[in-house]
Amino acid sequence: MFFYIAFVASGALGGFIATTQLIGALANSSRASEVPEILKGLGIDLAAVSLFAFLYFRENKAKNAQVARLSREESLSNLKLRVDEKKIIPVNSLRGIARLVICAGPASFVTESFKRSEPFTDSLLDRGVLVVPFVTDGNSPALEFEETEELATRRKRLWQLAPVYINEWSEWLDEQKKLAGVPSDSPVYLSLRLDGRVRGSGVGYPPWNALVAQLPQVKGMWTGLLDGFDGRV
Known part of the structure; x- marks a missing residue:
């Protein structure tokens, strides 16, 4: 799960950098040709963040469900x-x-x-x-x-x-x-x-x-x- 968090953080940082670059390119007409490439990179970063966030929450949910199941079974064992x-x-x-x-x-x-x-x-x-x-x-x-x-x-x-x-x-x-x-x-x-x-x-x-x-x-x-x-x- 640590790796998912690291990948999300890395993708979020990349997205932040791409966003600042996009703002700068949009504000400077001489850099208009850079916009498509910046958008492409931003899209990749956002997709990576979404994917790894989904994987993280899915694994975390499964882990919590397993812990809850073990807790219930432990409670049963003590009856x-x-x-x-x-x-x-x-x-x-x-x-x-x-x-x-x-x-x-x-x-x-x-x-x-x-x-x-x-x-x-x-x-x-x-x-x-x-x-x-x-x-x-x-x-x-x-x-x-x-x-x-x-x-x-x-x-x-x-x-x-x-x-x-x-x-x-x-x-x-x-x-x-x-x-x-x-x-x-x-x-x-x-x-x-x-x-x-x-x-x-x-x-x-x-x-x-x-x-x-x-x-x-x-x-x-x-x-x-x-x-x-x-x-x-």
Whole structure:
């Protein structure tokens, strides 16, 4: 970015010199023949200033956006989750261990997300997915574990996490929606990579089938090697 500033300054100085020369040539009829050449040089200087100023502001905007994204992800990593009645952990303690999928919306939305995940329970667990149901309307979702004991255990494991300090979660989620231009009352999902970064998000139900199709399993010889290929769901 320093080079862009240097080029802008150089072009601006050249433009200033060309402008003074143009004024002098216009004021002296004997130098009228110099005007076209001076205008040509002035045009080049102005074009250079415009180009490098554009490149500078574009890169600066991208840098600011990256810093803001990292800040939001750091804030997310410090939010708290309840694992069970006795254990509360920050999100960042699951880095390298689990791929979190946050389901945020009214109780009915969370309940339906729960039902839709049922056929993919084993596949999601094999890929290290754990769901964080975040209810935004104050009601309790109907998460019914009426299957066989073995399946119920796996289902509870997939949906065992719960947000703690709801106000902090609400503030973070509201900021995310505002930046994305999503209405504050829209139900959304966010999926995280193993490294804790936000991989993807959207309005509506999590695409469980796409997650299963795109994410590598966290067990076996490919663990670690494919961690960077988390997809964009």
